[in-house]
Amino acid sequence: MFSCGTSVVPSLEPILLKHGNDAGQLLQILTDVQQAFGYIPPEAVNRIAAHLNIPLARIRGVASFYSFLKLEPHGEYRLLFSDNITDRMLGNQSLLDEMCRQLWLQPGKVSEDGLVSIGLTSCTGMCDQGPAMLVNGRVITRLTPQRVREIGDLVRRRIPLEDWPAEYFVVEDNIHRAGPLLSNPFTPGDALRAALGMGEAEIVDAIKRSGLRGRGGAGFSTGLKWAACQQAPGSEKYVVCNADEGEPGTFKDRVLLTRQANWMFEGMTVCALAIGAGRGYLYLRGEYRYLLEPLQDVLQQRREAGLLGRDILGHAGFDFDIEIHLGAGAYVCGEESALIESLEGKRGIPRNRPPFPVTHGYRQQPTAVNNVETFCSAALALAMGVDNFRAMGTEKSSGSKLISVSGDCARPGIYEYPFGVSVQEVLDDCGAVNTLAVQISGPSGICIGPNEFNRKLGFEDLPTAGAFMVFDDSRDMFEVARNFVHFFAHESCGFCTPCRVGTSMLKQTMDKIAEGHGTRHDLAEVENLDLVLQTTSHCGLGRTACNPVLHTLKHFRPAYESKLKSLDFEPAFDLDGALARARRMTGRDDAGAHLKAEDV
Ligand SMILES: Cc1cc2nc3c(=O)[nH]c(=O)nc-3n(C[C@H](O)[C@H](O)[C@H](O)COP(=O)(O)O)c2cc1C
Ligand code: SF4
Structure with missing residues (x-):
């Protein structure tokens, strides 16, 4: 990392060149600048705007959208504690307090000498080995009070991150039960060879017959998606692998990317053959940056083995290659149309749908977006035979999960x-x-x-x-739901009012209940809010934001009721409390200086 005082201009040129001086690569350019300087200096913003001939406002707009990009210095060491509910259950809050004590710093602040900042970040995908944190974007797992003290000491002594103990950065796979995806007996190229023996329509047909449904959440038929993309008119077609994996508690793509990257790229290449795409992108969440180099190595090995590049496996005219793009800390970018916006170097705001990505995706061209596990499963289905694949699982859910x-x-x-x-x-x-x-x-x-x-x-x-x-009977399910509600309020992209305001109101309601001011009226209001969010939100984030409260209310209502006041209604705003300052200033505390109960 360059020190903040270094002139930025000489270091910018290679970054711009690496990204082909292409404004469509703006997010990747800004991510590299952030990596080099620890933030995006004003000088860099000006230079990029002039060089790419784009407005300053666009650069600032993109940079301010992503939580890992900073337009102000944020310390030479930026410490972000993962704040999923499972990190909380493993004690992340007391570790954060300990770190703040060690470094004499409050959360959210930068130390006066510009050395360090401490804060929270959404789930880092390390729930099986938490509590976790990011230091300048690099993940550290299994934090303990001892490890926190050691990190505090390394920061104070300004030890470069490269010289920190390697064991801090170990990420385990923790595979406890493997099936055909994880103990895949096939060799790279097997699925492609099977696909090359078929026609394009036949590949799509085989994927349809396999019954494969998307593993990213919505469960849409992969065969139907590929067919729509194959039939859509377009000068270029694209394959995009969604490795954003931002849903708290989800970390299976991390393990597939570590263990089965070759197989995932194979699935993307099969898809390219089926739909007629020449280019593919892997959108990798910023928290998994440590996987970037190993993934680049796998891509290179595939090029050398003739499994990527020109005339793949000697098949004249079958040209396809894959590029990796990094995300920068925005959960909503997992939504496929937001992901495409982000790939195009913009703020990750979900698009209006229809039209869907299969006809108007990346650069408005037909694009097949699938999850990491979906691509692995597609390749597996072709390699093992679609009937064998279909024989696993249930009638409407074939394969393994x-x-x-x-x-x-x-x-x-x-x-x-x-x-x-x-x-x-x-x-x-x-x-x-x-x-x-x-x-x-x-x-x-x-x-x-x-x-x-x-x-x-x-x-x-x-x-x-x-x-x-999993939550055992020592857990307060109200607090679980409160953590999830905070997550949605933090991750709402703010584009549409119902979600922007609704998630924030939901958070305030849960905080009000936690502080002992909640009433039955507040619980009833959550149901009204859910109706508004479900019917008017622009994307799935807003539509599902009330789920944690509604579901925990259904099963664990006493966890809420024990915190409620006996009153039917209490305002969210404490009017009498707000007058306390005026009372202090006037030196009054008599009954006339207080609101009467009926006024409140
Ligand atoms: C807010 C939001 C976040 C999402 N995050 C992810 C994600 O991290 N990974 C993913 O594969 N799909 C995610 N999705 C679903 C995608 O929009 C899309 O359905 C999926 O990538 C399609 O791939 P599949 O058919 O293989 O599942 C998300 C959807 C929403 C609404
Ligand atoms: S529902 Fe929320 S996350 Fe989705 S577009 Fe609207 S504001 Fe953004």
Whole structure:
């Protein structure tokens, strides 16, 4: 990293050149500048604007959208504690307090000497080995009070990050149950060879027959998506792999990217062959930056093996290559149209749909966007034969599914099952006891109690992108929901009013209840808010934002009621409290200087 005083201009030229002086690469350019200087200096903003011939406002607009990009210095060391509920259960808050004590600093502030800042960030995807934190974008897992003290000392002594103990940065895979995806017996090229033996329409047909449905959450038929993209008119077509994995509690793509990257790229290449694409992008969440180099290496190996590039596997005219783009800390960019905006170097605001990406995606061209696990599964289906693939799982959910287990259990980590496994079976396998609740598919998913543990994971019953968070009977489910609600309020992109205002109102309501001022009226209001958010939000984030409260209310109402006042209604604003300053200034505290109960 350059020091903040270094002139930025000489270091900017290679960054701009690396990205082809292309304004469409603005996010990647800004990410590299942030990496080089620790923030995006005004001089860099001016230079980039002049060089790419784009307005300053566009650069500032993009930079201010992404939480990892900073337009002001944020310290030579930027410490961000992961703040998922599972980090909280593992004590992240007392570790943050300890770090603040060590460095004599308040959260959210930069030290006066510009050395360090401390803050919180949304789930880093390390729920199986938390509490975790990011230091200048690099992930550190398994924090303990001892490790926090050591980090404080390294920061105070200004030890460069490269010289910190390597064990801090170890990320484990924690695979406890492997199936065909994780213990894949095939070699790179097997799925492609099978696909090359078919025509384009036949590949799509095979994927349809496999019954494969998207693993990113919505469960749309992959075959239908590829068919729509294949048939859409367009001068260029694109394949995009969604590796944003921002849903708290989900970390299965992290493990696939570590263990099965070759197979994921193989799936993308098969898709390119089927739809006629020449270019692919992997959109990698910023928190997984440590995977960038290993992934680049896999791409290079594939080029050398003739599995990427020109005339793939000697098939004249089959040209396809893949580029990796980094995200910069915005959960909403996992939504496919927001992801495409981000790929184009813009703020990650979801687009109006229709038109859908299959006809108007990247650069308004037909684009197939699929999740990491979907591409791995597509390649697997072709390599093992679609009938064999279809034979796994259930009628409407074929194949296997990776589950990311975290929370109150003896063995958090990754479990691969054929679809149709029951919640209880997963709980038994991961060593969970006295389980009060399981949150399936993250905050936007569903929370179930013990009377539903016989339900099955699959599109027929409990669809899931993979998160499986376990809470035992020592947990307060109100606090779990409150953490999720804070997450949505933080991650709302602010584009549409119902979500921007609604998520913030929901957060205030939960905080009001937590502070002992909640009433039954507040609970009823959540249902009204849900109706507004469901019917008027622009994207899935707003539409699911009330789920955590509604689901926990359904199963764990006493956790809420024990915190409510007996009153039916109490205003969110404490009017009498607000007059306290005026009373102090006037030296009055008599009855006339207070509002009467009936006025409040
Ligand atoms: C707010 C929001 C966040 C999302 N995040 C992700 C994500 O991190 N990864 C993902 O694959 N899909 C995510 N999705 C779903 C994508 O929009 C899209 O459905 C998916 O990438 C399609 O791939 P699939 O068909 O293979 O599942 C998200 C959707 C929403 C509304
Ligand atoms: S629903 Fe929320 S996240 Fe989605 S576009 Fe509207 S403000 Fe942004």
